[in-house]
Amino acid sequence: MTPKDIIQLLDAHCICGEEHLQRNVRNAFAADLMSDVLRVDTSEMLLITGMANLQVIRTAEMSDIPFILFVRGKMVTPEMEALARENDMVVLTCPQSMFKVCGELYKAGLQPIY
Amino acid sequence: MEFNYNLEGGNFSRAGAASSEVKKLLKQLNVSPALIKRIVIALYEAEVNVVAHAYEGVMNVVFDNQTIRVKITDKGPGIPDIGLAMQEGYSTASPKVREMGFGAGMGLPNMKKNCDSLSIESQVGVGTTVTMITHLQ
Numbered sequence: 001m002t003p004k005d006i007i008q009l010l011d012a013h014c015i016c017g018e019e020h021l022q023r024n025v026r027n028a029f030a031a032d033l034m035s036d037v038l039r040v041d042t043s044e045m046l047l048i049t050g051m052a053n054l055q056v057i058r059t060a061e062m063s064d065i066p067f068i069l070f071v072r073g074k075m076v077t078p079e080m081e082a083l084a085r086e087n088d089m090v091v092l093t094c095p096q097s098m099f100k101v102c103g104e105l106y107k108a109g110l111q112p113i114y
Numbered sequence: 115m116e117f118n119y120n121l122e123g124g125n126f127s128r129a130g131a132a133s134s135e136v137k138k139l140l141k142q143l144n145v146s147p148a149l150i151k152r153i154v155i156a157l158y159e160a161e162v163n164v165v166a167h168a169y170e171g172v173m174n175v176v177f178d179n180q181t182i183r184v185k186i187t188d189k190g191p192g193i194p195d196i197g198l199a200m201q202e203g204y205s206t207a208s209p210k211v212r213e214m215g216f217g218a219g220m221g222l223p224n225m226k227k228n229c230d231s232l233s234i235e236s237q238v239g240v241g242t243t244v245t246m247i248t249h250l251q
Contacts, residue, residue: 032215033215033216033218034214034215034216035215035216035217035218035220035221035224036218036220038155038158038159038220038224039220039224039227043147043148043151051215053126053214053215054126054127055126055129055130055162055214055215055216056215058129058130058133058134058158059130059158059215061130061134061137062130062133062134062137062151062154062155062157062158063151063155064147064151079127
């Protein structure tokens with residue numbers, strides 16, 4: 001699955017990382033608690049979250065997470081976008097609930113990390 | 115090589131800036147991505163702890179080809195019971211810190227997991243010094 005597939009599947013909006021929309025997304029992890037994200041050993045995954053602040057981008061930066069999908073229509077601030085661009089991340093947003101998003105992506109073949 | 119970064123208590127918009135700088139340095143040294151991730155996650159957890167709990171702090175980073183040694187010294191309330199603080203799930207974080215997605219009582223255990231050696235010294239009412247050592251080879 002690619003970020004482009006995710007955009008089409010969820011009618012998501014791309015905030016940044018347009019140049020990486022054809023990259024392969026193998027796994028996903030959904031959490032609002034960044035402490036949980038920091039305990040995950042897997043890199044190169046999609047983070048699905050309803051938490052929207054600068055520390056989400058920082059957490060992704062430290063964890064080598066290149067793809068972030070904000071659910072529940074969360075807003076991405078210019079500061080968050082700038083840090084995401086600096087780290088070459090793909091940032092997507094969609095209005096659906098986290099449960100719905102996880103269900104749709106799982107059904108479409110995106111794998112959990114455990 | 116030695117670097118020092120000032121950490122500001124309470125300023126969440128700057129939390130992680132020092133760890134980010136160290137990550138860039140380690141990349142330049144051609145350290146493996148998996149090892150860089152371990153090191154910077156431990157640093158970031160420590161940095162967030164200073165921002166969340168202390169008034170101010172300094173992150174001192176010393177590394178050569180073999181080892182990275184990071185000492186984070188803060189002025190703050192200190193940790194009355196380090197054994198208790200190391201227990202997963204124990205937290206004294208404020209509601210504000212929890213709203214940011216932290217403060218679940220997993221920071222110190224995660225720092226221990228992501229470095230080769232962790233030591234914590236603390237004096238109540240004065241501050242805390244955390245030292246983490248990780249071998250680069």
